[in-house]
Each structure stands twice: as C-alpha cells, then as structure tokens.
Amino acid sequence: MEILKKFKEKAASDVQKIIFAEGEDERIIQAAEIVAKEGTAEIIILGDLTEIRNIAAKKKIDLEGLEIIDPKESEYIEEFSNEFYEMRKHKGINKEDAKKIIQDPLYFGTMMIYKNRAAGMVAGAANPTGNVLRPAFQIIKTKKGISTVSSAIIVLLKDKDFGENGIITFADCAVNPTPNSEQLAEIAQSTAETVEDLLSFEAKIAMLSFSTMGSARHENVTNVQEAVEIAHNKFPDLKVDGELQADAALVESVGVRKAPDSEIAGEANVLVFPDLQSSNIGVKLAQRLANSESIGPILQGLAAPINDLSRGCSVEEIVNLTAITAIQAQNH
Structure with a gap:
C-alpha cells in the first residue's frame, strides 16, 4: 500500500529507538533485520542472547546493527527494579518482587522507555494484549490530560x-x-x-x-x-x-x-x-x-507509544507497525 510506503519514509526521516520485547520469537528477529535494513527504526531486541543468536543462525538472519539485551543479565536491573519498587510499593510490592518483575521483557522494555533509553515498543506476537498493556499502565501511564487508552x-x-x-x-x-x-x-x-x-x-x-x-x-x-x-x-x-x-x-x-x-x-x-x-x-x-x-489497531493515549501485535501477526505486519510506532515516537 502506498500509505505504508509513506509511513516508512516518515519513520526513516527521524530514526527512533524501538524495542522488540519478544526476541525469542522467530518473526520478531526476521522483522528486526528488515527494519534495520530499511532504516525505519533503531531496534533493541530483548531476550535470551544465546537463543536469539541460535534462531538467527538457523534462519540465516543478519543481526548486524541490532542491539540485543537480556533483561536478566542487564546492567540496568538494579536501577530499574529500584525505580519500579518506588512506583509500586504503595500496592504492597517488595524489592525482591520488583526485581523479579522487571526482568520480564515487557516490564523491562517499558522501563527503558520511561528512563528515555528507548522511544517506543512493539509487542504482542507472543503475549495477549493484557500482558502488553499492564506494564504500560503501571509505568508510563497515559498522556497529560488523557486518562483513557x-x-x-x-x-x-x-x-x-x-x-x-x-x-x-x-x-x-x-x-x-x-x-x-x-x-x-x-x-x-x-x-x-x-x-x-x-x-x-x-x-x-x-x-x-x-x-x-x-x-x-x-x-x-x-x-x-x-x-x-x-x-x-x-x-x-x-x-x-x-x-x-x-x-x-x-x-x-x-x-x-x-x-x-x-x-x-x-x-x-x-x-x-x-x-x-x-x-x-x-x-x-x-x-x-x-x-x-x-x-491497525494502533494504540493511543499512552504517554509513550507502545503497540500491540496480534499473536497471529506476520513479519510484514510487525515491520509496518514498527514504522507507525516510530512516527508516534517522533511526535511525543
């Protein structure tokens, strides 16, 4: 579609860092390679490094230019878990729980956005909508003047x-x-x-x-x-x-x-x-x-762009939604 071509051109005009939180899904790694080559976003893949590399080798996917972070091994764990604890302690969460939760790639990715280490996230290929939105509601919340996602x-x-x-x-x-x-x-x-x-x-x-x-x-x-x-x-x-x-x-x-x-x-x-x-x-x-x-559907109303894929999504749909997320990030 001509409109998708325009989206990609617009995304490439001001490249944003976008997180793929489900790095152990083959479609996600394939889409990351395409996005990197098209230049529509700078992709950060979250997941087990060995597993991601194994999938890439098996499917002959080029990981050049892609940043890969294992939340369980990240240098950010202490910083992110302490921040999350402060956000959620009024709900009865303790520091140990906070550290465990923040190692979930969806929570880790959302916290990266909150801490300005990324501009947006695409997820949902391997998770239901509730799992994608829950960290968003708890960490980045909604835009100023808007309470409805x-x-x-x-x-x-x-x-x-x-x-x-x-x-x-x-x-x-x-x-x-x-x-x-x-x-x-x-x-x-x-x-x-x-x-x-x-x-x-x-x-x-x-x-x-x-x-x-x-x-x-x-x-x-x-x-x-x-x-x-x-x-x-x-x-x-x-x-x-x-x-x-x-x-x-x-x-x-x-x-x-x-x-x-x-x-x-x-x-x-x-x-x-x-x-x-x-x-x-x-x-x-x-x-x-x-x-x-x-x-679509394209999520809106959040303080930063997080978009939800269908679990039956194609690689092309991931690539297209990434361009849309990048444009949203340009305007946040």
Missing part, C-alpha cells in the same frame, strides 16, 4: 468520495467495550492526534449514534451527546460534532438534510463509535462489503 484502525476505501480521499479512521476498535461520555471525548482527541501524526491531515470527527442531532431519545444517545459537549469544552480546537448517524457523517447530501448546521456532517474522516461492539462490526463490514484494507 484506546485504539484506532485506519480504513482504506476504494471509493475515494468518502473520508479524506478514501481514508477513514475508526475508533475505538480494541480496548474499551462500553466507553462513557468522558472516555468517548478522550477517544476523539487521541484519534485526532493519531490522524494528524500519521496521515498529516486535519481530523474531522463524527461521534456516531443511531440518532442524528436529537432525532431519537435513549440513554445511549445521551451518552454520545454528553461526549460531544465534553469534547467541545475540554478540547476546544478539536473538530468534532454529533451525535450523527453514519450516513449523515459520511454522505454530504444526507448530512445537509439531517444536520444542516454541522461542519462535520458529510465531511467526516474519523468515526468514533459508541462502543466496541459497533466499531468491530463496522470495521468488518467495511472490510468485507467494501473490500477495504485496514491498518
């Missing part, structure tokens, strides 16, 4: 009449099953930042519902209406409106008819769904009925 999927449509020349970003597609109004407002802000960082155009956000501007009454509609009000007050520069039905958000003639006073109706390039159920359905429908391609 969310995700976005960039949908690439063949019909260029929709969104921004066929590009529409959906949120939240992976994290919050039933977001409240405050969370929806923060999801809108975080998605705008994702769009502007990665795609370099202004986000025009529609807060979706089965109602348009009060056409229906229900507690689910009220939740979206309140989210719009919060977004306007909390993020005054954000271009966001709602509540809007999907057709009113995307089709100019419908938007003019249903929401004539809205700047977003018919012009939206970001769709914030009222819940995870509807966003998942929306992405799958776009993929199957419109034969669209998609990129």
Whole structure:
C-alpha cells in the first residue's frame, strides 16, 4: 500500500529507538533485520542472547546493527527494579518482587522507555494484549490530560468520495467495550492526534449514534451527546460534532438534510463509535462489503507509544507497525 510506503519514509526521516520485547520469537528477529535494513527504526531486541543468536543462525538472519539485551543479565536491573519498587510499593510490592518483575521483557522494555533509553515498543506476537498493556499502565501511564487508552484502525476505501480521499479512521476498535461520555471525548482527541501524526491531515470527527442531532431519545444517545459537549469544552480546537448517524457523517447530501448546521456532517474522516461492539462490526463490514484494507489497531493515549501485535501477526505486519510506532515516537 502506498500509505505504508509513506509511513516508512516518515519513520526513516527521524530514526527512533524501538524495542522488540519478544526476541525469542522467530518473526520478531526476521522483522528486526528488515527494519534495520530499511532504516525505519533503531531496534533493541530483548531476550535470551544465546537463543536469539541460535534462531538467527538457523534462519540465516543478519543481526548486524541490532542491539540485543537480556533483561536478566542487564546492567540496568538494579536501577530499574529500584525505580519500579518506588512506583509500586504503595500496592504492597517488595524489592525482591520488583526485581523479579522487571526482568520480564515487557516490564523491562517499558522501563527503558520511561528512563528515555528507548522511544517506543512493539509487542504482542507472543503475549495477549493484557500482558502488553499492564506494564504500560503501571509505568508510563497515559498522556497529560488523557486518562483513557484506546485504539484506532485506519480504513482504506476504494471509493475515494468518502473520508479524506478514501481514508477513514475508526475508533475505538480494541480496548474499551462500553466507553462513557468522558472516555468517548478522550477517544476523539487521541484519534485526532493519531490522524494528524500519521496521515498529516486535519481530523474531522463524527461521534456516531443511531440518532442524528436529537432525532431519537435513549440513554445511549445521551451518552454520545454528553461526549460531544465534553469534547467541545475540554478540547476546544478539536473538530468534532454529533451525535450523527453514519450516513449523515459520511454522505454530504444526507448530512445537509439531517444536520444542516454541522461542519462535520458529510465531511467526516474519523468515526468514533459508541462502543466496541459497533466499531468491530463496522470495521468488518467495511472490510468485507467494501473490500477495504485496514491498518491497525494502533494504540493511543499512552504517554509513550507502545503497540500491540496480534499473536497471529506476520513479519510484514510487525515491520509496518514498527514504522507507525516510530512516527508516534517522533511526535511525543
């Protein structure tokens, strides 16, 4: 995809240090070699040094230019474990537990980011999402002014009449099953930042519902209406409106008819769904009925970029998500 080529070019323009926390996964080592050769990031692989070298030799993977750190043998263990103990002692953790936990590559990698020894991390090829996010929540936490971690999927449509020349970003597609109004407002802000960082155009956000501007009454509609009000007050520069039905958000003639006073109706390039159920359905429908391609989910809202892979990911998907993580790091 042309857009992925642009992501790689943007990542290579200001190279960032990105951690691969699952170094004993063959796909991770293969992806690290590709990223190093493409120059889109400086990769630090975490894991058992002997195991990584054995896999590389067996698969003829070139480790040149790749930094490899075994958390269990690292010179940073004492520093990191002491820091983690201070962070978590109010939760009852002792120093011995802190030292053990910080040797987990996911915790070690997150602490490297916290201590400015790396800019971001890609993980999840060998771990469920919860394992990837837990250290992030405990160590780097969320961005200033944001308390909600969310995700976005960039949908690439063949019909260029929709969104921004066929590009529409959906949120939240992976994290919050039933977001409240405050969370929806923060999801809108975080998605705008994702769009502007990665795609370099202004986000025009529609807060979706089965109602348009009060056409229906229900507690689910009220939740979206309140989210719009919060977004306007909390993020005054954000271009966001709602509540809007999907057709009113995307089709100019419908938007003019249903929401004539809205700047977003018919012009939206970001769709914030009222819940995870509807966003998942929306992405799958776009993929199957419109034969669209998609990129993501991309995590957003954290104080530093940490992105979660599917455990069934391909080497190419790891390489692509690394470029996205690097661009996010450039903007942090």
